[in-house]
Structures are given as C-alpha cells and as structure tokens.
Amino acid sequence: MLFPTNRILGSNSLIEYIHLLNQLKSYSNIPQDLISSFKHYILLIYSSDQQNRFSEPLLWIGIYIALASLICSIAMVADLLHGLRNRKLWFPCKYFTLNAASLSVIAVAMKLPMDLNDSMPGHVDQVSKLGSMAFMCIMMANLLPSLTTMTNKELFTNIIALGVLVITLVVNVCIQINTGVLTLYINNEDLHGTISDARDVSGNATIHNIAAILYVVMLLMLLIIHACSSLAIVESKKMLESKYQAGHETALRDPQLQRLSVDPVEYLTQHVRIHWIMAETTSPQFIAACSATSSASGIICAACALGHTVILVFTFYIVPPRGYTSDYKWSMLAIFVIQSIGVILGTIAPLFRCFADLSFRVTNNHIKVFKVEKYWTRTLSYWKQSSISFSSRSRKCKILIHNSRILVLSFCTGIQKTTVVACQMIGLFKLPFVICGVHCFDCWNLLKAMLVSSCIPLVRNPEHPEQNIDLLRQYVLYLQDGMELAERTLKGITKSVNLVIQNAENHQPSNLINLLNQYDGFQGVGIYDSTAVAYLDCWSLPLVTLATIAISLPYIRNDRVDSLLISVSEGLAYVKLVEDSLNTTSDYVRIQKAAKMLWLEVEFYNRWLGNKLQNHAPDVIRAQDILQWFRAEAQNVVTEVEAMGIHGSNERAICANSMYRITQTILNQRNINEFSQDKLFSRLSSMISQILAACLTNLPQVITTNCHTSVIEKRQASVHAAAQLLGQATQIINTLHRRKLPNLNGDDLAFIGNWRRALNNPFPQNP
Secondary structure, three states, X not given: OOOOOHHHHOOHHHHHHHHHHHHHHOOOOOOHHHHHHHHOHHHHHHHHHHHHHHOOOHHHHHHHHHHHHHHHHHHHHHHHHHHHHOOOOOOOOOOOOOOHHHHHHHHHHOHHHHOOOOOOOOHHHHHHHHHHHHHHHHHHHHHHHHHHHOOXXXXXXXXXXXXXXXXXXXXXXXXXXXXXXXXXXOOHHHXXXXXXXXXXXXXXXXXXXXXXXXXXXXXXXHHHHHHHHHHHHHHHHHHHHHHHHHHHHHHHHOHHHHXXXXXXXXXXXXXXXXXXXXXXXXXXXXXXXXXXXXXXXXXXXHHHHHHHHHHHHHHHHHOOOOOOOOOOOOHHHHHHHXXXXXXXXXXXXXXXXXXXXXXXXXXXOOOOOOOOOHHHHHHHHHHHHOOXXXXXXXXXXXXXXXXXXXXXXXXXXHHHHHHHHHHHHHHHHHHHHHHHHHHHHHHHHHHHHHHHHHOHHHOOOOOOXXXXXXXXXXXXXXXXXXXXXXXXXXXXXXXXXXXXXXXXXXXXXXHHXXXXXXXXXXXXXXXXXXXXXXXXXXXXXXXXXXXXXXXXXXXXXXXXXXXXXXXXXXXXXXHHHHHHHXXXXXXXXXXXXXXXXXXXXXXXXXXXXXXXXXXXXXXXXXXXXXXXXXXXXXXXXXXXXXXXXXXXXXXXXXXXXXXXXXXXXXXXXXXXXXXXXXXXXXXXXXXXXXXXXXXXXXXXXXXXXXXOOOOHHHHHHHHHHHHHHHHHOHHHHHHHHOOOOOOOOOHHHHOHHHHHHHHHOOOOOOO
C-alpha cells in the first residue's frame, strides 16, 4: 500500500505508525502475517486524521452558534425590560419578532440538534444539545404575540417558514434518537471504567432520550398552537377593527367630551386617554396574550424550563461529569451557558402572559369554560364556503376536488377546536397559583389599608385626582362578549397614559416657547412674501430661508444667533409633524424635502447652497447690502439651474426661488435702507416667531389625527406619539389658544398659503 502524498505524510500519528511497522519488520521473531495485518490499519488511521482535520472549523461554528443564541437571548430580555418599563405585564413583542431575520438567527442557534452525525461525548456536549431544544421551545413561546403584528401575507409565509424549521428540527432529533448519536458517550476514561460507571452512563442516556422525546412533543404542540393562533388572528383583527371604529365615532359625539372643548389641553388630554384605552384594549398583542393559546404556551414554556433544570441537576450532580470533548471544543461551554441563561430569562414573559386573562372578569354566568368562540374557526369556515376556479373541464374532477377541499377544511376545523379546548385544559394548571395569588393579594391590600388608615394625617396623594373611570370604561372594547376589564387593569392603563403625558411635560421646548412669547400675533405670515404671483409653499421652507438670512448677519451677538438657531431647530421638529400629518400631497412633500436638505446644510455646515454664510464682501455692511447679496446669489442659482436644463422642481431651484422672493419682499419695504443689522435681525425673528405660531396652531389637529389611525398594528405607537406630543406642547397650545385667529376654517389652517391670503385680505367681499 502506497501513500505518496505530502498531506498523508504530514500526519504525525500515521508517520509514527509506519515507523513502528518498519521497526517490527527488523525483528525476525515476529510473524510477517501479523505485520501484514497491522498494515490494514493504516487506512483507518488516515481516515481518522482526515476527520480530525475536517473538524477543526467546528470551533468557529460553535462560536457562531453562541453569538446567534446571544442575539436571541438579548432580544427576549429587551422585550422583558420593555414590558416592565411600560407596565405591560403581557410583554408585547417589540424586539424579538417572527420575521426572516429572526428565523435565520434561530436556525443558526439550532445547529447542534440539527447535527446528525457529530457525536457529543461529554456531558456538557449532551446537555447543550438538549438545551438547544429547550431554548427553541422558549423562543417559540416568546414569539407567539408577534404573530398579531403581521399582515395576512406575512403571517402565512412566516408560519410556513417556522413550520419547516421546527419539523426539520424534530425529524433530525428523532433520527438521532434512533441512531443513538444523541446519547453516545465516548471518553478515554470510559475505556478503563468500571461496571458501575457504565450503568451511570446507561441511566443518563435513558434520561436524555426521554427528555429529547418530551422536547419533540412540546415543539410540535407549540407549532400547532402557532398555526391555531394565526387562523384566529385574521378574524379577531376584523372584529377589533369594527369595534374600534364604532368607539371612535362615539367619542367624536360624546357630549361630556365636547363640554371640555373650551379648554384645549383638557379636551386633548381626555381625547388621548379615550383613544389610548381603545388602542390598548384592541391591541392584537394584548388580546393574543389573554387567549387560551397564550396560557398554554406559557405553561409549556415553564415545563421546558423545569425539565432543563432537572436535566442539569441530574447530569452534573448525580452522574459523574465528563465535561466537553466534542469537536466544538470550548465553544460548547459558551453555547451551554448562553442558552441556559436564555431559557431561564426567556421563561418570565410567557409565564406572566399565562395570567394576562386575569385582566378580564366574566360578567355572563352562561359562559362555558371550554367554549370555542366563532373567531377561532371563522377563517376556516370562510375558506370552506368560498369558491375556487378549476383548470380542469371534467365535472367529476371538479366535484372530487371540491369535496376533498371541504373534507380537509372540516378536518382542520376539528383540529382547531380540539387545540383550543386542549389549551383551555392546559390553562387549568395555573388555577392553584391563581388562588394562592389572589389570597396573597387580598392580604396585602388589607395590610396596606390598615397602614394607610393609621397614617392618614401624614399621607398626601402626590398624583392628580383620579379620572372618571365610568366615563373611560365605556370605551373599553372586548373581543368576546360577556367580559369586563378589571378595574385594576383599567386604572393601570389610565395611569400609564398619564405618566407618558407627565414625563413629556418635563421636556418642553423652552427656547421655542421663549421665541413665541416674544412676539404676538400672526402678521409675519402675511408679510414674509407678498409676491402677487400665486405659488405653492410649505411651512418649513420660509422658516429655513428667514433663519438663514438672520444667522448670516455678521454684527449680531453670538448668543442671540445661537438662541434663534436653537429655537428654529426645536420649532422645525414640530413643523415637520404638522406637515407630515396635514400636508401630504406630492407637491408639498417635494418642497418639504428641499427645506430639509437646506436646513441640514445651514445648521451643520453654516452654508446656503454651497455659499459660506457671513462671508460677504468687505463693503457689505448694511443690512440692505446683505439682502441684495442673497437676492443676487439666488438669482444666479436659478439661472444656473435653468441653463443646465433642469426642471424648476429641483431642490436647489426651489430653495433659490424662496430666497429670491423673500429678499425681494423685504427690500420692497419702506425705509429698508435705514435698517441696521440689529433691526433686520429683530424683524426676521418676529416673522419666524409668527410663522411658527401660525403653523403650531395645528398641533391639536395633529394630536387628534395621530390618536386615530386605520392601521391596527400601528395604533398603539401612534397614540403613544400623540400623548408625548401633547405633553411636550402643553405650553405652546395654551399660549397660542389665547391669540385671535384669522377668518379661516379649521381645515384651512393647515396651509400657509391660506394664512397669507387671509391676512393680506382680512375682509373679503361677499360674492
């Protein structure tokens, strides 16, 4: 047998073995048949050496698995902290959601149980492989509420992808159980071990096989729960949307709410509270967390964590440990630690969701415990009743396909009902804990009442008076009839929106408020640009243009310039909200884009269309000269753009046209040649303040618009943004409410062109 390659000769074990055979040949008393038989082991040694060389990258693959597991664990912990911070103990999924990216990371984290032929000789290796299956169960339980954040198409594709991953994992684990790879122990110490050691290994292997089978069952149960929930989500969203729209219409006509309209802040606060409650109680994630499938998944998750703990105790405290000796080397320890921490921390959120249904109490005594509501099966019923087009012309073939479809859907409906009832039965395991928790809670309330009653003279309630719960309760929306939101939960939801508003009030835009208070009225909107030619304009572009002129004046104190710059920057953040909510046509969006580009250049680079500000000619000292310089530069830009054959809607052309019109308007004012830079700066600041004031009178409309959005998945975030805006803009709304508005309808206030026409023609003649 010849092995001429350098790769073979480079193997130390093979070279030593060949050298040993050559030595044996030199001895005459050793039979040649024996030496010849030893030569047959050369190929085995070569294969073993090659296998060791091929297994070298497995260490890096193990590190890759550990990093993927760490990402999943961090995402689950982030959702846990997000729920605690926002006092949402049903822990909505914000960071760890089911999508293509998360499925890819999860697939990497599941590399160990997917591995069919790599043996796991040590106990750390074995427990890590089993722990990966427990980790998968925990992740699936955490991902369940995120199904409600998807569209129907996304829901279908993600469930299919998750099903393929889970079924592949289950099949691979079953193969390993059958082949024995999952529980194969090979260690150098085992070769010289005692019979008792062998029994220990056999017992440990039996426990691991049982654990693997249980994990397989739990994975399949969780997959069925995900599929069952996805079918209910489609119909439940429709029901929730219908009830939300009805609640919104009721809120618009509510006489108690209309009586608060004299105080805009109080009216908006109550309006936000009402829509916050409707958004929270119709939140698909909240409804999913209160469902039977969520309770079942939480209990399964707790069982996985308990099983993983038992395996750890049995493996490392009862059976003599054998460490990690697989080809993954020390990366197995990193995988084991990270995934074990993920199992422990990831169990908290699903376990709390188990008790989310306690947020509701039954008001209808006729509700059955094991009742399957219609929304669980309505999607399947709709598919069963709908017709499909057939490509075949054969009548018998059409009848066969139709009957087969009805049969399959009827079977799926039965599976769906069985799953729901099974989940309700699994949910009964939490009853002992609920009873103990209720008794403990009652004892705590009694103790607290006794302490409070004994310290009444010393206690002062620092919070605002409690809101009218009865008024807010009528806006609580229910997916299932015969239920009522617990008063404790309703107060918690009301308290959460109050906290958001109060925290936002601590971040008032002080510089912007000071600028608005310096100048009264709205006259600056009518005089900033009095060109007779009709044109389209937005709020942000004239503000940026006027601010550019103001901060370019060289003889103004830096503190005044900086104060104006900060005020405009704060104001533009709110102007953007007004424009994004109320000025959304393509023409307005194009102008707003140009203004945004220009402001970035002015604020960060102190330039206007490439020209350095405060870099005028030495003889440009008068305010009039600076205005003429800007006008000339704007005209040059317009001429340059036209010479290049670029359309007038180009961003540079839009900004230059705005500068030309505004500077020409100011130059046409009387006594402009007598204006000092200080007087021009004050005039520009006045116009900026009054334009901002006119724009920000639309903030109440922006808040009410954000409270009501048609996209159910984005409704909570939109109402949260409205509550934050209300808190931040409280002083602005109160300040502008006292000013007299021009003769404009409510919808006309959103457009600066309407303001200009109304202020320039305050008394239009009747036709």
